[in-house]
Amino acid sequence: MSLYGLLVFSAVYALAVASPGPGVAAVIARSLANGTRGAPAFIAGFLVGDLIWFAFAATGLAALAQSAHAVFVAVKYAGAAYLLYLAYKMWTSPAVAADNTPGLEKGQKPFQLFLGSLALTLANPKTMVFFLALLPTVVSLERLTLLGFAEMVVAISILLPLTFSAYVVLADRARRVFKSTKAVRRINRGTGAAMACAAVVVATR
Template sequence: MEPAGLILFSSALFIAAASPGPGIAAIVARVLGRGPKGAVALSAGIVLGDLVWLTFAVLGLAALAQTFHGVFLAVKYAGAVYLLYLAYKLWTAPATARDVVAEGKSEHPAKLLLGGLALTLGNPKAIVFYLALLPTFLDLTRITVLGYLELALATMAVLSVVFGGYIVLAARARRLFTRPGAIRILNRITGTVMAGAAAAVAAR
């Protein structure tokens, strides 16, 4: 596809992805509460969800998405429940200095990836961007297979930069907390943020 179109898409996606939303809240809370290791798998799931919505948009399957509204509604609530589960884990995490250094027992990467996928498939922010906004600045009817692959690669690159930046910043902030009391407060705050993200996903 035309370089100008690819740059426009990448710029719009960067702005949309970098703005706070349920996905960013989940990633940051995960890193602050449990360290950066699991955040990579969670981020990968979110990226995969974005690719699903991109595919729907390029193939003109917005109507199909409306037809299977009940399925996506179930996925949305599944994502919200998963976020609540992570919020509970953060809220009840041990407040010890060792917890800051060690990553502790972490969830299986596949579970985190599926959680990120469910979160994005039910995230109204992603749905609006790909199914409503994307067709306004790209002629999706003229996207070739090569053009789709370019958009997919751009999506993965942009989201990797955005999520990677948030992970690095959150990991650095996490190192500032070394006292048990401070760790307990951090766990409670991040758990609350995660629960808030779950509520935002479920309410929209």
């Protein structure tokens, strides 16, 4: 895939990962309660879950692009609309302090933490819907190669752990910030505005 497509995919995906949602809430809540203990295994579960949903979305859309071009184009513009919808939801979502979100129990073993975050991701089909919306706008899926697929896998494998690790460190070291609803509201609106800009870019590409 082109460098431009990879950069746009990476930017929009990073925004989606960083935006407040079940995954971010769980990471912050657990870090507020337990610090950095068990964080690598917990984050690994989210990563594997995202890669599974990405694989389903990419292979399905590639087949659609080759067999039904008109439907594929419709999916592409529907995807841009969905990204705008996500931006609206981020901007208007209520500011809930992280310490009000249930975390996982203390004392869980790494494998249990991994399974918990993996189950949370796989139980949320919105992750695959996001990939279905994003991919047609940034890559020519009818010409998707194994190398292009691998490049996006690498991007996901770098961006998700880095983003969630940043949340873990910040929640561990600056707990008062994440307990403030004002701070959460600013994160929601900042991410929503950035996502709207990204949607416009990919829709007009």
